[in-house]
Amino acid sequence: DTGVSQDPRHKITKRGQNVTFRCDPISEHNRLYWYRQTLGQGPEFLTYFQNEAQLEKSRLLSDRFSAERPKGSFSTLEIQRTEQGDSAMYLCASSLDRLAGNEQYFGPGTRLTVT
Amino acid sequence: DAKTTQPPSMDCAEGRAANLPCNHSTISGNEYVYWYRQIHSQGPQYIIHGLKNNETNEMASLIITEDRKSSTLILPHATLRDTAVYYCIVRAPLLGTPLVFGKGTRLSVIA
Numbered sequence: 176d177t178g179v180s181q182d183p184r185h186k187i188t189k190r191g192q193n194v195t196f197r198c199d200p201i202s203e204h205n206r207l208y209w210y211r212q213t214l215g216q217g218p219e220f221l222t223y224f225q226n227e228a229q230l231e232k233s234r235l236l237s238d239r240f241s242a243e244r245p246k247g248s249f250s251t252l253e254i255q256r257t258e259q260g261d262s263a264m265y266l267c268a269s270s271l272d273r274l275a276g277n278e279q280y281f282g283p284g285t286r287l288t289v290t
Numbered sequence: 291d292a293k294t295t296q297p298p299s300m301d302c303a304e305g306r307a308a309n310l311p312c313n314h315s316t317i318s319g320n321e322y323v324y325w326y327r328q329i330h331s332q333g334p335q336y337i338i339h340g341l342k343n344n345e346t347n348e349m350a351s352l353i354i355t356e357d358r359k360s361s362t363l364i365l366p367h368a369t370l371r372d373t374a375v376y377y378c379i380v381r382a383p384l385l386g387t388p389l390v391f392g393k394g395t396r397l398s399v400i401a
Contacts, residue, residue, distance in 0.1 A: 179333075206386055217292075217377060217391025218334065225386060266333050270386075276322060277383035281333035 179282035181267050187288045188257055195253045196285045200269030207250050208279060209242055210266040218266055224250060225272070257289045292392030293317065294378045299396040302372075308365040310395050312378030315359040320382045323354060324389070325363045327374040334377065334391075337363065368399045 180199045188194050200207050205226050210218035221240065222232045226247040235241070239257075244250040254261055264286050268279040295313040302308040314323065325337040338345055338352045340361070345352045351364040365372055377394040381387055 208388055217393055220388035220390065223386070223388055230386065231388070272386060275383070276339045277386065278324065278336050278339055279389060280336055284333050
């Protein structure tokens with residue numbers, strides 16, 4: 176078990192460009208979460224999936240943000256028409272709902288810089 | 291909003307026990323207490339969780355008061371590598387609800 180992985184680890188893009196991040200959860204984990212973290216703040220929840228179903232997406236910051244988990248394994252988070260305010264660390268976490276505590280395990284994050 | 295209150299910062303001497311407090315006076319009966327930590331520029335790391343009994347694992351101990359309105363995370367022998375921001379979170383796990391992070395406690399372990 177290699178843990179949660181995220182790709183890329185760092186992304187620098189120009190304002191107005193689209194970016195896509197990938198998250199590979201721990202194998203067999205059926206829940207997958209996306210969070211965003213800005214400097215000096217705790218992570219902020221964006222959306223989550225149970226298998227391939229997106230159960231909560233009202234916290235996505237705007238309609239420029241979208242996420243998919245097409246086969247219930249890896250997930251992608253896309254930001255269209257990036258703005259400087261999108262600069263942040265994007266974190267992915269996974270969990271297994273069979274565990275009593277349903278604890279979430281985080282990846283290393285993707286740091287986005289919009290210039 | 292986070293349902294917990296933590297001191298913004300604490301210092302601890304290397305080799306001593308670090309005791310990190312957390313208040314969660316509005317915790318519901320089905321909510322657990324979780325602790326995570328985040329070392330600079332890394333993703334949060336799960337430490338421990340509990341419902342009402344004290345818990346211990348290889349990383350830490352969690353002491354929850356009988357009324358469940360507060361808890362303490364104990365790192366028995368703090369090392370420099372324990373310097374991090376520690377988050378206390380309450381959550382009902384069976385619903386798959388996301389974690390709601392506050393600002394946490396910045397623990398500095400000093401040599």
